[in-house]
Each structure stands twice: as C-alpha cells, then as structure tokens.
Amino acid sequence: MIPTVVVLYLNVVILLHVAACFDDNKSKWPVPYRRFDHRPDVDPFCEAIYPFCPTGDRDGRVPDVRNSDVISVYRLQTPVWEFKYGSLLGKMHIMHDAIGFSSSEMGVNYTMEWYELFQLGNCTFPHLRPDVYAPFWCNQGAACFFEGIDDMHWSQNGTLEKIGEITGGQFNEMARWVQNDNETGIYYETWTVRSDPSPNATVWFESYDCSQFVHRTYRKLSQLGAKLSSQTQTNYTKIYLYSGEPTYLGNDSAIFGQPALKNLATDIRKFYNLFRPHQSFFDLAFSLLEAYKTVVLDKDFYLYYNFEYWHLPMKPPYIQITYEEVPLPSPVKTHHKIK
C-alpha cells in the first residue's frame, strides 16, 4: 500500500531542483484562491446522491425586499450530517455553518449556506478513472438560498442565535454580492495548510468551505454597515495540514500530458489511490487515518488547489481538526467627509 519512498523522494528532489531554477522567489502566501469568470457545467460523471439545494430557486434568485424592511440576521450551526449519525460528529466538533434572515415586513425567513455539490469526500479526494489519466475531481461547491429556517434542526444540538439587524437595502446589496461570489468561486477546498500550529504560523493555503462563506458574508455585511455581535464564542471547524514551504508542480495538462513528468504523474495517482472518495463520512474519517499513516511515514502530500498540484513536505503534527474561535467582524468605521 505504501508508495516506494525512494522513488517518491528522488522525484521530489528532481522537482525541487526544477522548481528552484524557475522560482523567482516572489511567492506570496497564502496562495490566492482562484476566481473564475463563470461557473462551468458539471461533468456528467459527477452524480449527486443527495440533490444540491432541493428547495432553492433553480437560478439562485434571491427575492428583492423593500429598502425600508428590517431583516434579522441569525448565526446557524449544526453538527455535520446529524440526520444520519446523531450528535457524534457534534462531539467531534465537525460542524456545518449557515446564515438565517428574517424579514419583519414580509414575515418570511430564509436560510443561506454554501456547500459541496457532491459531498465532502468528493471534494477532498479525486476519482481515478481507468480511461482518464489525470485524477478526476467532482469538487464544485456553491451557495444555496431557500425559504424557511428549520429552527429545530439548528437550535437543538447546534446554534440558532440572532446576531444583528440589517436594512432591506443592505440585504439586497448582499444578495447581488452572493450571486457574484457564487458564480466566480466555484470549487470547495477542505484543507487549510500552514507551517505549524502556532498563532504566527505561515498559512500556505486557505480552505474554501461553508464556514469561509459565512465569514465572507459577515465581512460583506459589516462593510455595508451592519453591526453583528454574539453572546457566545463563535467557533468553527478547521481541517489543517502542516507542511514546510510547498512546491508548485503544475496543472493537469502539464503533469499528465507530458511524458517527461510520467514519474510524478504516477506518484500522484498512487497517492490518491489510497484515498478514493467515499460514500459516508465514517469512511472518510477512516480514510483520513490512512492518510495520516501515509503522510507521517512518507512526509508527502499532493495538494490540489486552484486546479493545480502542489507538493507539501509534511511535518508534525501533520493533520489536525480543530474547533476554534473566529470572532465576528467588528463594524467598519465609516469615514465622514469633511466639508
């Protein structure tokens, strides 16, 4: 099961040399998450077991509210896939985050969340298809906006807390921003990669998941003038990898389309063969343990970010799941023009 360490090692040494020759040492960390000009169609190979956003508007339309409306904003959090596994994942603090809105003029409320089209396993590990040389990713993620807030679902084993009020005008502006964010930020990223667990660590890559969407939205709302505050500590799940400075390897066509990089291509396939996507969260958790062994023994990880591969020279503690505080943004000070 374990890839031959020597072959991997030699490959990495050669690659580091190649990279060093081209590296103009201008790398900025973390690597920015790539935005696209539009969301591409999903490949028919990717099939969802659970339909994405079943009760949302097909075209992602968000109703216009009157500028004078007062909209309450709710922080929503619940253990992942609780409907299947009870609160076990809650005890492990693997949480899903969303935002709720409720209009006082219309008496209607809404839930807004961002999640995987094909579940977490498919966004974390690719498929190795016999007929396609490059590993195949079903890793799109998107925003879902739908009418209603299921109070029980969020409050019973999680959080349902009002954190502020915004005007209808602010809500409408946020809705336009979400639609653009949804069209340009198209793929899910499970991992946050950083140099070590200390607060001063260098972050090499940021995750792009449900909680990042919630943070982005809170920041947008606070830029629009909203004041948000919570009575409790606002903690979120993070899945970390720890590594030394990553090395850029290339995209699919560079790595899998060139005979010269055949060894690297083979190594990446071998690596991901250990972690095929899984149907259930428990399989994934098991796979993460397997990943841990491999990663600890070989100290190698091939990260796919922005549809490109990077080599991570892994180091202790390798992988960690944390549930840590990310405070709500403080209100943005408005600058008054001096006349």
Ligand SMILES: *[C@@H]1O[C@H](CO)[C@@H](O)[C@H](O)[C@H]1NC(C)=O
């Ligand atoms: C980048 O610059 C630092 C300090 O100047 C140097 O130690 C490092 O080797 C350089 N990295 C690469 C990949 O050239």
Ligand SMILES: *[C@@H]1O[C@H](CO)[C@@H](O)[C@H](O)[C@H]1NC(C)=O
């Ligand atoms: C993951 O993707 C595969 C390939 O499309 C699909 O068969 C499977 O149902 C997906 N898993 C989930 C949980 O949606």
Ligand SMILES: *[C@@H]1O[C@H](CO)[C@@H](O)[C@H](O)[C@H]1NC(C)=O
């Ligand atoms: C985001 O994009 C997905 C996929 O195209 C779509 O189903 C969803 O309705 C969109 N959501 C919003 C809020 O625009």
Ligand SMILES: *[C@@H]1O[C@H](CO)[C@@H](O)[C@H](O)[C@H]1NC(C)=O
């Ligand atoms: C909350 O957790 C309990 C115990 O695990 C479970 O029976 C119940 O269904 C959960 N409630 C909701 C609303 O998911």
Ligand SMILES: *[C@@H]1O[C@H](CO)[C@@H](O)[C@H](O)[C@H]1NC(C)=O
């Ligand atoms: C959302 O609306 C439903 C249906 O009217 C109601 O039962 C629920 O309490 C509301 N939740 C919030 C947080 O406003």
Ligand SMILES: *[C@@H]1O[C@H](CO)[C@@H](O)[C@H](O)[C@H]1NC(C)=O
């Ligand atoms: C973080 O950086 C600050 C300022 O550079 C330093 O005072 C502090 O000791 C560092 N903390 C850790 C844990 O490295």
Ligand SMILES: *[C@@H]1O[C@H](CO)[C@@H](O)[C@H](O)[C@H]1NC(C)=O
């Ligand atoms: C892949 O990378 C090469 C450069 O290495 C670039 O020319 C090409 O446009 C990239 N392909 C895609 C699909 O981004």
Ligand SMILES: *[C@@H]1O[C@H](CO)[C@@H](O)[C@H](O)[C@H]1NC(C)=O
């Ligand atoms: C929330 O985060 C803080 C700081 O990151 C941590 O000290 C605290 O233990 C966390 N709370 C829970 C319930 O894990």
